[in-house]
Amino acid sequence: MTDTGAEALGTGRPGRDAEHAEAQWWRQATVYQIYPRSFADANGDGIGDLPGITSRVPYLRDLGVDAVWLSPFYPSALADGGYDVDDYRDVDPRIGTLEQFDELVAALHSAGIRIVVDIVPNHTSNRHVWFQEALAAGPGSAARERYVFRRGRGPRGEEPPTDWTAAFGGPAWEPVGDGEWYLHLFAPEQPDLNWSNPEVRADFLTTLRFWADRGVDGFRVDVAHMLAKDLTEPLPSKDELRTEGMPDGTHRLEDRDEVHEIYREWRAVFNEYTPPRTAVAEAWVPAHRRSRYASPDGLGQAFNFDLLQAPWDAAAFRGIIEENLELADASGASSTWVFSNHDTVRHATRYALPAGTDLVAWLLSGGTDPRPDPEQGLRRARAATLLALALPGSTYLYQGEELGLHEVADLPEESLQDPTWKRSLGTERGRDGCRVPLPWTTSGPSYGFGPGGAHLPQPPHFAEHSVEAQQADPASTLAFYRRALAERRRLQTDETLTWHDDKPDVVRFSRPGGWTCVTNFGSVPVPLPPGRLVVTSGPLEDGLLPPDTTAWLELPATDGRPTG
Numbered sequence: 001m002t003d004t005g006a007e008a009l010g011t012g013r014p015g016r017d018a019e020h021a022e023a024q025w026w027r028q029a030t031v032y033q034i035y036p037r038s039f040a041d042a043n044g045d046g047i048g049d050l051p052g053i054t055s056r057v058p059y060l061r062d063l064g065v066d067a068v069w070l071s072p073f074y075p076s077a078l079a080d081g082g083y084d085v086d087d088y089r090d091v092d093p094r095i096g097t098l099e100q101f102d103e104l105v106a107a108l109h110s111a112g113i114r115i116v117v118d119i120v121p122n123h124t125s126n127r128h129v130w131f132q133e134a135l136a137a138g139p140g141s142a143a144r145e146r147y148v149f150r151r152g153r154g155p156r157g158e159e160p161p162t163d164w165t166a167a168f169g170g171p172a173w174e175p176v177g178d179g180e181w182y183l184h185l186f187a188p189e190q191p192d193l194n195w196s197n198p199e200v201r202a203d204f205l206t207t208l209r210f211w212a213d214r215g216v217d218g219f220r221v222d223v224a225h226m227l228a229k230d231l232t233e234p235l236p237s238k239d240e241l242r243t244e245g246m247p248d249g250t251h252r253l254e255d256r257d258e259v260h261e262i263y264r265e266w267r268a269v270f271n272e273y274t275p276p277r278t279a280v281a282e283a284w285v286p287a288h289r290r291s292r293y294a295s296p297d298g299l300g301q302a303f304n305f306d307l308l309q310a311p312w313d314a315a316a317f318r319g320i321i322e323e324n325l326e327l328a329d330a331s332g333a334s335s336t337w338v339f340s341n342h343d344t345v346r347h348a349t350r351y352a353l354p355a356g357t358d359l360v361a362w363l364l365s366g367g368t369d370p371r372p373d374p375e376q377g378l379r380r381a382r383a384a385t386l387l388a389l390a391l392p393g394s395t396y397l398y399q400g401e402e403l404g405l406h407e408v409a410d411l412p413e414e415s416l417q418d419p420t421w422k423r424s425l426g427t428e429r430g431r432d433g434c435r436v437p438l439p440w441t442t443s444g445p446s447y448g449f450g451p452g453g454a455h456l457p458q459p460p461h462f463a464e465h466s467v468e469a470q471q472a473d474p475a476s477t478l479a480f481y482r483r484a485l486a487e488r489r490r491l492q493t494d495e496t497l498t499w500h501d502d503k504p505d506v507v508r509f510s511r512p513g514g515w516t517c518v519t520n521f522g523s524v525p526v527p528l529p530p531g532r533l534v535v536t537s538g539p540l541e542d543g544l545l546p547p548d549t550t551a552w553l554e555l556p557a558t559d560g561r562p563t564g
């Protein structure tokens with residue numbers, strides 16, 4: 001679209017009545033992801049906990065987010081940072097209790113903040129009672145039917161059933177000593193569930209109701225594209241797997257069409273509640289397959305990781321935004337925008353590196369080769385975030401990005417917790433560098449994370465990135481996020497957008513109500529479009545918009561434009 005006219009890209013019809021608006025809260029929400037073990041530690045054992053989060057609800061309120069998404073806080077041996085769940089209907093005693101969970105929900109709700117929890121349905125942990133029963137019950141038992149057990153190859157089953165590899169490295173099958181092996185597409189401590197077993201399906205409905213009854217507003221669904229599998233014999237080899245059936249719904253292990261039968265059942269549960277519970281799929285599928293997960297009779301929304309993977313480039317950004325708004329419109333969902341999460345090198349750091357840097361190799365170099373340009377990284381990260389916050393749809397923020405935190409790329413090897421490190425035999429350092437506990441104060445044993453230490457070492461520069469250091473500084477990244485989120489709340493109206501074709505290095509669009517967002521991806525300053533400056537991601541230069549900077553401008557409502 002161009003200046004010639006606005007076009008409705010979304011299906012949001014805000015404010016028709018209170019109940020409708022209430023049910024649509026997620027469409028243009030800003031959702032703040034909390035990695036509970038690294039957010040705030042109330043009891044000083046070095047691990048973040050629920051009382052720690054509750055104590056920081058005023059911070060979240062002042063930040064201005066609409067919802068919080070909690071990564072797993074369930075009992076877990078932490079073989080994969082909590083994504084190995086022992087019990088889906090309890091809280092890890094190191095993190096808190098169910099009562100403390102209820103207190104957190106109450107505190108968030110009274111601050112006007114919703115809560116989304118993470119559901120991990122592809123695999124349980126190997127300590128889950130079902131898996132323990134499966135091991136004890138032996139081959140051919142109903143208990144083994146809840147998982148994916150197969151006899152190994154060779155006379156005594158001594159070879160794995162296939163040569164498949166797991167996401168964190170190493171084989172995807174583990175022997176249990178009686179000739180059978182179980183499938184784990186992630187770590188060996190994460191056995192895959194068998195989703196064609198009705199008992200598995202029924203149990204997850206119980207779990208969804210358990211949390212929805214406790215006031216949870218929505219669910220983030222872990223690897224939502226992997227639950228349904230076609231495991232009919234003969235099983236393909238690794239090479240055959242790679243080439244067959246992608247991406248048309250016939251791949252043996254991923255993005256199969258029948259996975260949506262599961263989510264239709266879930267939707268029926270979500271709709272038992274008022275307002276209906278929401279869900280967002282973590283589904284690493286090609287863009288054109290994403291809308292299936294986001295459909296209103298399914299999960300309703302799906303993560304779009306396209307910007308997270310995009311280079312800092314105007315054409316790339318605009319192309320991704322246009323495609324995703326169209327896809328969201330076609331599915332009836334709103335789009336999502338994400339730059340950082342607990343699985344990815346922080347975006348301030350990605351943008352500090354030359355385009356095309358191999359991040360795995362860069363992490364292996366301890367973050368030194370190539371040398372990052374942290375100022376450029378933060379400038380671009382702020383500009384990217386301000387751009388995304390102006391878009392129709394919901395934006396997912398990851399804890400610490402509002403402090404301008406960089407990836408901690410030089411964690412000592414002995415401190416690394418991500419299973420990737422060991423499973424890859426030391427060839428991939430993994431994701432710990434974005435999971436380092438947050439700095440709240442400029443000094444103290446863990447920069448205010450808690451009264452004790454921190455479960456991953458924090459670098460000295462966390463002092464100047466701490467909340468305390470930034471709180472009163474109007475030029476800080478924290479102050480910028482607060483301003484941007486407050487203005488977004490004030491300005492955000494319906495889900496439409498009008499593109500303006502400026503210079504090739506500039507991305508500019510307007511939203512209803514006479515509100516414009518402009519980003520300069522180029523290397524020279526550019527003039528600003530007309531309007532009153534509302535917020536910028538960095539300082540202007542002689543009244544011009546410098547490189548790597550975004551600005552929002554507002555036209556006076558008196559010029560005849562609709563005010564939304």
Ligand code: NOJ
Nearest residue numbers: 080083120186222223343
């Ligand atoms: C995706 C999660 O975001 C990641 O942290 C986890 O390791 C895998 N799913 C497996 O659950």
Ligand code: CA
Nearest residue numbers: 041043047049
């Ligand atoms: Ca603690």
